[in-house]
Amino acid sequence: MSRTAPRTGSGFGRLLVTVYGILAFAAIGRSSYELATKFSEAPVAYSLSTLSAVVYVVATVALAKGGPRWRVVAWVTVAFEAVGVLAVGTASVVSPEVFGETTVWSGFGQGYGYVPLVLPFVGLWWLWHTRPDTTPLAAPEAAR
Amino acid sequence: MLLPLLILVVALCAVLAGWALWFVVRDRAVILRQLFGAAAIEAVLVVQAIVAGVLLATQDHAVDGPLFWGYLATALVILPVAAFWAFAERTKWSSVVLAAAAVTVAFLDWRLWQIWGAA
Numbered sequence: 598m599s600r601t602a603p604r605t606g607s608g609f610g611r612l613l614v615t616v617y618g619i620l621a622f623a624a625i626g627r628s629s630y631e632l633a634t635k636f637s638e639a640p641v642a643y644s645l646s647t648l649s650a651v652v653y654v655v656a657t658v659a660l661a662k663g664g665p666r667w668r669v670v671a672w673v674t675v676a677f678e679a680v681g682v683l684a685v686g687t688a689s690v691v692s693p694e695v696f697g698e699t700t701v702w703s704g705f706g707q708g709y710g711y712v713p714l715v716l717p718f719v720g721l722w723w724l725w726h727t728r729p730d731t732t733p734l735a736a737p738e739a740a741r
Numbered sequence: 742m743l744l745p746l747l748i749l750v751v752a753l754c755a756v757l758a759g760w761a762l763w764f765v766v767r768d769r770a771v772i773l774r775q776l777f778g779a780a781a782i783e784a785v786l787v788v789q790a791i792v793a794g795v796l797l798a799t800q801d802h803a804v805d806g807p808l809f810w811g812y813l814a815t816a817l818v819i820l821p822v823a824a825f826w827a828f829a830e831r832t833k834w835s836s837v838v839l840a841a842a843a844v845t846v847a848f849l850d851w852r853l854w855q856i857w858g859a860a
Binding site: 607608609610611612614615616618619622623626629630633634 | 807808811814822823826830832838841
């Protein structure tokens with residue numbers, strides 16, 4: 598890994614991908630457990646858990662890979678999480694009965710030490726920070 | 742019953758995390774000897790899995806099976822993946838990654854012990 602150009606998976610990004618990966622693992626574990634043992638109890642909450650788990654996995658891979666296309670995928674998935682944690686977090690506080698059960702994003706990710714709340718914003722900052730110098734999206738970075 | 746193993750895992754994780762953080766301060770990347778440390782923790786986790794399996798098979802101990810094994814599997818996967826991921830980076834950030842993984846494994850093992858006692 599001798600590249601010096603900013604890449605989403607190097608330097609600080611190495612830690613970011615690690616934390617994303619751990620959260621992705623936690624979310625997958627949680628959702629498979631919920632789907633396997635008690636899906637019918639709270640289908641909305643458990644579907645949401647599964648969706649968030651999938652998005653965390655895709656975001657982790659996208660941040661680790663970091664090419665021009667993956668960078669777009671990373672922007673979309675990380676932004677999705679930012680919106681998701683704010684929306685579900687707010688909804689879970691205002692009207693807890695909607696979900697019936699807690700999800701990764703309930704209470705703004707309280708059950709995970711608020712990591713799900715902080716992480717997407719750090720991710721967005723990092724994607725912005727490591728953006729390619731020149732404006733056209735595809736060509737220059739592919740040459741790096 | 743799993744308490745001594747929990748204490749051992751948490752202690753080893755604390756040592757590894759401290760070692761890695763010392764490397765962060767010194768601006769150094771992860772070295773092979775630290776990966777051997779991670780392997781030692783991994784070995785204790787495997788022993789823990791075997792002990793738990795034997796206890797569940799032979800004793801009348803109720804535990805939330807899927808939850809317990811899910812946490813155990815996650816704990817087992819984290820260090821090898823993180824070690825591989827950290828070692829590919831030759832900056833101090835590799836040491837941060839290893840420290841984060843060690844702390845996570847300690848936390849997971851503590852949760853595992855809770856789940857073991859809860860049922």
